[in-house]
Amino acid sequence: MLVENNVPLEPYNTFHIVAKAQTLIRVKSEADVAEVLADPVLGPARKFVLGGGSNIVLTGDVKAVTLKVEIMGRRLVAQDDKAWIVEAGAGESWHEVVDWTLSQGWPGLENMALIPGTMGAAPVQNIGAYGLELQDRFDSLDAIDLHTGRPFTLNASQCGFAYRDSVFKHGAPGTGADSNNLGLKDRALITRVRLRLPKAWRPDLGYLDLQRKQAETGITAPTPRQVFDWVCEIRRAKLPDPAVIGNAGSFFKNPTVTPEQCADIIAREPNIVHYPMPDGTVKLAAGWLIDACGWKGKSIGQAGVYEKQALVLVNRGGAATQAPAGATGGEVMTLARAIQTSVYERFGIRLEPEPVVI
Structure with a gap:
């Protein structure tokens, strides 16, 4: 386990706001988390889980122990007549996983192409775009309880998905406004995410921008890759590249x-x-x-x-x-x-x- 001090966070948040992490630890495996929690100084300290930094606004230096999640890996874990179940480490780029699944012949995520961030952050936000949300393709995830060190697995219903919301954004019972929620905010570190991709695929073209692309190209039955390309073109035309702005x-x-x-x-x-x-x-x-x-x-x-x-x-x-x-x-x-x-x-x-x- 490598502990870094006073680490600039400009490269690790897509707003590129100037701030520092007083203590930063790169988590590349579940064993790294166990080592942090077993440490007499780091274990009891407050934790801040950092993924791709695409959905945060830093208003000052981070005093909590920053756990930079860099757990990698992609694989097909199962399949049946109805779906492929794919798994990716929480540190993997969401967009790169979407691209990879299409390259493997496993469609279903193309409407969410080019969304910034990591796999581990995707369930927290229940990311979505162009008529599709993560919960529509979610199977399960693995995580570690940062209070007890115990690993656990959650299915879709246990994640409490709602519009840009999940159990990971709410505090535990008895904490103010969240007193009725079984929240995991600041408690769970997601390590791996599994998605269910349907074999009976059909394009989701309900959004006007996609219908315009269909009309422009004259393609009445687009392939998953064509929908992926359309979404990328639309997003690049509307949204700034964080590397530039x-x-x-x-x-x-x-x-x-x-x-x-x-x-x-x-x-x-x-x-x-x-x-x-x-x-x-x-x-x-x-x-x-x-x-x-x-x-x-x-x-x-x-x-x-x-x-x-x-x-x-x-x-x-x-x-x-x-x-x-x-x-x-x-x-x-x-x-x-x-x-x-x-x-x-x-x-x-x-x-x-x-x-x-x-």
């Missing part, structure tokens, strides 16, 4: 409202982008709401709203290749709160941030 992807969740609330908003704003949901609610496009409030392209300090997609907040001075002179976490959160206030004052809707604020 620091960002954490979509910063706010798309809010859901009742049909009556939606009708009231449409009466005032006929062009609002909205999507009816299976449960009867209506999902509104947070990016449209932010753009309607005039925030696209504006900045507070070095934190700004991306010119091509108002849902994305960016670090105007921070990229992986630049000197550390970009936005602070405080500037990012000041901008986020200002946007929330504008949207609430105009639409009566409270936007909820996606990233975890550290």
